Amino acid sequence: MLVYLHVKNLALIEEEEIEFEKGLNILSGETGAGKSIILGALHLALGEKVPQEMLRDETKPGIVEATFTITDDEERKLLEEMDISYDDEVILSRKITESRSVAKINGEVVPADKLKLVGSHFIDIYGQSEHQSLANKKKHLMMLDEYGKAEIEPVKEDLKEIYSEYTQLKNEYENACQSNENRDRDIEIIKHTIEEIQTANIRIGEDEELEEQYNLLSNSEKIVVGCNEAYNNTANSDGVSDKVARAIRSLKSVEDYDSRLSEYSSMLEDVDSIISDFNREISSYITDMDFDDSTFTEIESRLNLLNSLKQKYGPTLSDVMDRLDSDNKRLEQLEDYDKYLEDLKNSLNESENKLNDICDKLTEIRKKYSYDLLPKVRSALGALNFLDVEFDMYFTRLDKPTSNGIDEAEFIISTNPGEPMKPLKNIASGGEMSRIMLALKTVLATADLIDTMIFDEIDAGISGRTAQALSEKLSVVAKDKQVICITHLPQVAAMADKHFLIEKHVEGTKTISSISDMTYDDRVEELARMLSGSNVTETVMANARELLDYAKNYKNNQ
Numbered sequence: 100m101l102v103y104l105h106v107k108n109l110a111l112i113e114e115e116e117i118e119f120e121k122g123l124n125i126l127s128g129e130t131g132a133g134k135s136i137i138l139g140a141l142h143l144a145l146g147e148k149v150p151q152e153m154l155r156d157e158t159k160p161g162i163v164e165a166t167f168t169i170t171d172d173e174e175r176k177l178l179e180e181m182d183i184s185y186d187d188e189v190i191l192s193r194k195i196t197e198s199r200s201v202a203k204i205n206g207e208v209v210p211a212d213k214l215k216l217v218g219s220h221f222i223d224i225y226g227q228s229e230h231q232s233l234a235n236k237k238k239h240l241m242m243l244d245e246y247g248k249a250e251i252e253p254v255k256e257d258l259k260e261i262y263s264e265y266t267q268l269k270n271e272y273e274n275a276c277q278s279n280e281n282r283d284r285d286i287e288i289i290k291h292t293i294e295e296i297q298t299a300n301i302r303i304g305e306d307e308e309l310e311e312q313y314n315l316l317s318n319s320e321k322i323v324v325g326c327n328e329a330y331n332n333t334a335n336s337d338g339v340s341d342k343v344a345r346a347i348r349s350l351k352s353v354e355d356y357d358s359r360l361s362e363y364s365s366m367l368e369d370v371d372s373i374i375s376d377f378n379r380e381i382s383s384y385i386t387d388m389d390f391d392d393s394t395f396t397e398i399e400s401r402l403n404l405l406n407s408l409k410q411k412y413g414p415t416l417s418d419v420m421d422r423l424d425s426d427n428k429r430l431e432q433l434e435d436y437d438k439y440l441e442d443l444k445n446s447l448n449e450s451e452n453k454l455n456d457i458c459d460k461l462t463e464i465r466k467k468y469s470y471d472l473l474p475k476v477r478s479a480l481g482a483l484n485f486l487d488v489e490f491d492m493y494f495t496r497l498d499k500p501t502s503n504g505i506d507e508a509e510f511i512i513s514t515n516p517g518e519p520m521k522p523l524k525n526i527a528s529g530g531e532m533s534r535i536m537l538a539l540k541t542v543l544a545t546a547d548l549i550d551t552m553i554f555d556e557i558d559a560g561i562s563g564r565t566a567q568a569l570s571e572k573l574s575v576v577a578k579d580k581q582v583i584c585i586t587h588l589p590q591v592a593a594m595a596d597k598h599f600l601i602e603k604h605v606e607g608t609k610t611i612s613s614i615s616d617m618t619y620d621d622r623v624e625e626l627a628r629m630l631s632g633s634n635v636t637e638t639v640m641a642n643a644r645e646l647l648d649y650a651k652n653y654k655n656n657q
Contacts, residue, residue: 100550100581101222102188103166106140108155109195111603111612118616122596123577126585126614127625132603133612134585138224138555141165144191145222146214149200161195167221170550177220181213191218222551225540233532233539234524236509240465243492243508246543247468254464255503258457262502265450272443286433289426292412296423299408303416306405309398316395319388326385334378343371458505465506466494472542479538482575484568485531489513489520533557534569541576551581558588566590574654589629593646594654598622622647 100121107114111133126134143149144165154161167189169175178185183204191214194201202211233239244251315322333339350364409415412422432439469492480488495507511520514531526532537557544552554573561569570590576582577596586592598617603610617625626643627635 100168100170101165101583102168103164104137104141104144105162105164106137107162108159109140109143109153109161109163110136110155111610112136112140113155113611115612115614117599117614119581119583120597121577121581123574123594124581124583125592125595125598126583126601127587127592127598127629128601129603130587132601134601135555136612137601137614138553138585141222141553142224143193143195143200144214145218145224146191146193146202146211146216149193149195154195154197157197162192163195164190164192165218166190167551174220174550178217181217183217189217189221221549222553223540223544223549224553225536225555225557233510233536236507236522236524239492239510239523240503240506240508242539242543243465243469243472246472247464251461251464251468254457254461258454258461258504259502261450261454261457262500265447265454265500268443268447268450272440272447275440275443282433282436286430289430289433293423293426293430296408296412296419296426299404301405301408301416301420303420306402306409306416309402309405313395313398313402316398323385323388326381326388330378330381330385333374334382340371340374340378343367343374347371454500455505458500461504462494462496462506465504465508469494469508475542476538479542479572480535482568482572483534483538484565485514485534487516491520493520531560533559533561534565537569537572541572544576544580549580551583552576554582554584554586556585556587558586558591561588570594570650571653574650575657578657587629589626589643589646592622592629593626593643593650595622595650596654598625600625619647 101119104117104119105115106112106117117137126137128134139150139153140163143153144163169178169185169187169189175185178189183189184207185205190203190205192203193211193214194203200211202209202214204213204217244255331338347364347367350360350367354360354364405416408419412419473490473492477488477490480490490510490512493509493511497505497507499505510523512523512526512535513520514526523532523535526535537554540552557573558566558569566588567590570588570593573582573584573591574594584591592598598621600615600617600621601612602615603612605611615621623640623643624635626646627639630642630646631639
């Protein structure tokens, strides 16, 4: 649930804070007062693109922070899956400057896309123009799939795997049919490759061993010179070994005068032993370095062969051997091509049958959930003053399966008795579209985990009894979900559990928007303004109080 929104230096807002509550939160105010800025700021906190003109003072950063409380185990599970640390709340924030923006979750810098991903699990925003998406029937199937997500999503995941397998087999079969014309040529090329690799008699790791030997032998002259110098400096009559021996004798001659001197002579004896061992080892190493040119030539030739094979079929010897295996299999296919095509065709048919079966299964599940969804939407539409409404979903089948199944589905409606059912895109009234979307949203909300729903002027094109029905529907939804609604309708505003007023005023040469949490008397005045504009009479004030009393009684009797 969204509990706190902090906005600083954005558009008309210098700095404001809003503390939201459970239930129905209403934002109202004159046109142009800045209600859309609040929604825009929230969009920024949810990772949306930053408009260039959003900063109020370009010399200072803009800041928006949205704080959500964690209310259930499913939300905790989602956060853990996304590797987000939290206590009892999640803070999504955005710092905006002229050149860049910085997104954070609980103080940790993240990509803006991650803000969007996290926010999508906590909040659902319905903007003024979203009802236009109802004209796109692809959205209708998406809504249905969302409603039946618990059962539909696993089937769709299986479908994607089966469709991918089918597509690969189909491409392989089509390519195989085309390449049959060049089979003889392909056989000769593959046989040549197989013979070339087999003749090399490759041993994995051999190239690394040969590289080590090659480096050793190609630098053997330098190695021998260095080793000889080391040996001469230790083993010759004037070398280290002879000097250490003389030092030992010197200490031995005086060690009777001080017991500590025997320790020093013992240390030198250890050194002398190490030098002697070194001399023997280095001498043996120099002797073993003798080799003939033919050994070097053999190693060089073998390395050249292996490197050539790696360049053609590599980059490693393991890859070369994998190529040998794949070419042997391919040769077997080509030499008995009719059987290969027959097996491939059988595999393709089997995969196609699996694809058709799971598409049929998905269609069956979708229709089952549509039978559950449609009566609830009809009921919701009735509550929104659609009298004698008919609402259905028309299914058709595509010519061939896709990764989303074989279904096309479209909502159809008749809003007046005797009228034929028509696609939603043929509904002309924006007010009707808004109410249809609200009905769908409120029913779908029962099937998801999102706690907060935001409606931006859902009341467009609505008045009278329909406006009252809309307000009552929002109040019912707000019993189970947090609802935040920007409205111009007094009937909707009267239902608020918490009512905020957004006002625009001038301070010096600056225009500033401010946000305030209204008292009862403030609400009476705001509803009176919404009812009559600037001509607020005592009669209008009485009407405003009557609206508030009706709303209070309605909510108490729900």
